[in-house]
Amino acid sequence: MPDAQFTIGDAANASGVKVPTIRYYEEIGLLPPPPRTEGGRRSYGRADLDRLSFIRHARELGFEVDAIRTLLALQETPDQSCAAADAIARERLIEVERRIASLSALRAELERMVEGCSHGHVGECRVIDILADHGKCAHHRMV
Amino acid sequence: MPDAQFTIGDAANASGVKVPTIRYYEEIGLLPPPPRTEGGRRSYGRADLDRLSFIRHARELGFEVDAIRTLLALQETPDQSCAAADAIARERLIEVERRIASLSALRAELERMVEGCSHGHVGECRVIDILADHGKCAHHRMV
DNA sequence: CCTACTTCCTCTAGCGACTAGAGGAGCAAG
DNA sequence: CTTGCTCCTCTAGTCGCTAGAGGAAGTAGG
Known part of the structure; x- marks a missing residue:
């Protein structure tokens, strides 16, 4: 099995982003909607935790959500000029x-x-x- | 004639507080509702301009509206301890x-x-x- | 298996301090 | 009289969350 799955609570603990804030980030498109369990719960992977940590760190540094959106997009295409x-x-x-x-x-x-x-x-x-x-x-x- | 009267636009120019913000301050009780002209327009006096300048300066210094409320109340009773x-x-x-x-x-x-x-x-x-x-x-x- | 408890779900509404816009009326100058 | 400005009220939006209601799912112990 390649990667473990985490509940939203785990993700919150790991990243330091609060549970409702994670849902909010999903709503505004900062975090992709994760797959759900049978019971309908969000199920996150390692990459999501990293992304959340990235977002949190950037927010702490005072970057606005729009700037973070750009930074995340950049991060996804590492061949581009920085x-x-x-x-x-x-x-x-x-x-x-x-x-x-x-x-x-x-x-x-x-x-x-x-x-x-x-x-x-x-x-x-x-x-x-x-x-x-x-x-x-x-x-x-x-x- | 004791004191001149000013329109909300005059008050905005004199105090540096924008017109909609002045109305907002009235709404939240920072500025008392002024008398109106026959046509229903707000008519401010010197004291109102001073109060607005006070508020603006305090906001520039980063005081929150609640703190300003307290400061304004204090200002009105100058015999009190500061x-x-x-x-x-x-x-x-x-x-x-x-x-x-x-x-x-x-x-x-x-x-x-x-x-x-x-x-x-x-x-x-x-x-x-x-x-x-x-x-x-x-x-x-x-x- | 049942119960209690925690965590999760969605949804709506609120925060602070404004700002923007609609739609309409008053008013002064040319 | 008409143009154009200011003013009126009202509602809704901004940003980045946070709070709470009401309910379902999962987990631990008896």
């Missing part, structure tokens, strides 16, 4: 860098807020003050 | 710091991916490779 995969990862890197920059600005502003807070009344609270008056603020755009 | 506002900002700061840390790990991993990419075939593509095999990856958890 320029597309590279481009997707690069795009994502740029996005992450942008987010880090914007969150750093954010952190600075929040630090200014809580450091400036005199713990007195709301009337002279720096937190509220900065929020109310954009002019007092160094922050300009969040992405 | 400890609550301080706590909300501090929580948000911690969250932002966590996100920065996790995105930095992410960036490192994406850099490793694109640097390792030999621009050859998908078969030996580092991007796909790392995604497929979590073991090859330094990353552990995203928040």
